[in-house]
Amino acid sequence: MPRRAYPARMRPFDDIARLERAKALDRPAAVIRGVVQRLLRNRTLKDALHGVWLGHPLHPALAQVALGSLVSASLIDAVGGGRRESSGLIAVGLASTVPTVAAGWADWSDSHEDQQRVGLVHAALNATAVACFAASLVRRRGDRGTGRLLSLLGGTLSVAGAALGGHLGYRQATGANHGEEVPHVGPGDWQVLGPLEEFPLGQPVRRLAGDVPVFVLRRGGISSDVTVLSDRCPHLSAPLHEGELSEVGGEVCITCPWHASVFRLRDGGVVHGPATAPVPGFESRVEGGVLQTRVRTLPGVPAS
Ligand code: FES
Structure with missing residues (x-):
């Protein structure tokens, strides 16, 4: 035995x-x-x-x-x-x-x-x-x-x-940063998210970049008008695309649907807790009308 x-x-x-x-x-x-x-x-x-x-x-x-x-x-x-x-x-x-x-x-x-x-x-x-x-x-x-x-x-x-x-x-990962692994496992090569015009204007949606769920918000017709972030709240992993958009101090922000953490869309930074870590960000570009993304790596962190 x-x-x-x-x-x-x-x-x-x-x-x-x-x-x-x-x-x-x-x-x-x-x-x-x-x-x-x-x-x-x-x-x-x-x-x-x-x-x-x-x-x-x-x-x-x-x-x-x-x-x-x-x-x-x-x-x-x-x-x-x-x-x-x-x-x-x-x-x-x-x-x-x-x-x-x-x-x-x-x-x-x-x-x-x-x-x-x-x-x-x-x-x-x-x-x-x-x-x-x-x-x-x-x-x-x-x-x-x-x-x-x-x-x-x-x-x-x-x-x-x-x-x-x-x-x-x-x-139980209380207080842990639930976005920590994203820069390590997120795709380092460009991933197709779909035709840009299929993304609704001003309405966050969830897509997959490789295996990583991402939050996508289109605010215009060029890549700089698109925000791509990890879709998991760093506090306890709520789906951020289900949150509410608002403006705080002149910055467009997303409020988490579970415990109301508020994050800046510009850089994923925390405006209000309970989260204390920022939402990991993604780069985006539009090629031939198609939106692509890849993880934004931290200094010294190789993308997979
Ligand atoms: S899961 Fe987002 S604030 Fe708790």
């Missing part, structure tokens, strides 16, 4: 994956989502929390500070290290939790339902960990033993919460 290359069950990872299908979490998720969306109506604030200004999701970067400080404090307490050092780290961790949590809820409110189920448990573990560390900070003044115990419990819960955060980021 052939040997298995890996175990049939990989606990606890199978259990984490099961959370994605835990429909019991949908009701609390709907209530919390409504509250978060009401609190984050201000688009400038929401964009800042998503990390649009950074070009990356903000939450994972902030989480490094919070998690690093709190787990370090827990380890110092575990080996009986200095109270001042561990207390200071807990204070830094608790302070950095505030923006970390705000950025996390902003991202969570614009995610798929299976991501939201895992995200809820991730948040619950982290909230309990933070409560343990806050109690530890208070208790250690009089009763160091209890303070240390609470710190150890907080550290353990933080690590469990971080494992779910890793699952959200790597397995």
Whole structure:
């Protein structure tokens, strides 16, 4: 009988994956989502929390500070290290939790339902960990033993919460750039999209450039009047050609049909999140009345 290359069950990872299908979490998720969306109506604030200004999701970067400080404090307490050092780290961790949590809820409110189920448990573990560390900070003044115990419990819960955060980021691709592979797999040689006159004026349509779905918008009769972009939203892969055209700051933009990210057509740049990465662009030309396209490569990235 052939040997298995890996175990049939990989606990606890199978259990984490099961959370994605835990429909019991949908009701609390709907209530919390409504509250978060009401609190984050201000688009400038929401964009800042998503990390649009950074070009990356903000939450994972902030989480490094919070998690690093709190787990370090827990380890110092575990080996009986200095109270001042561990207390200071807990204070830094608790302070950095505030923006970390705000950025996390902003991202969570614009995610798929299976991501939201895992995200809820991730948040619950982290909230309990933070409560343990806050109690530890208070208790250690009089009763160091209890303070240390609470710190150890907080550290353990933080690590469990971080494992779910890793699952959200790597397995479920929350916050990942869903357009990253396009410059690598998009066709580097010219692909025929069809006769230019068959593309409706002012109406985005979807076509295939090789295997890659592209968004095509014709605004006139020459190649410079045509915009070709990847048709997948970099946030969570929505079909951009189903979005709405608008003008923002004098620029023609497309609004994603799923979570309303707004992208400039000129260069695919992000105007509003939750997306933080631009839409990959394509070059276009018209030869004999036929529209052709090929992927616009990034510097140093060979087209396939
Ligand atoms: S898929 Fe979420 S904004 Fe486009």
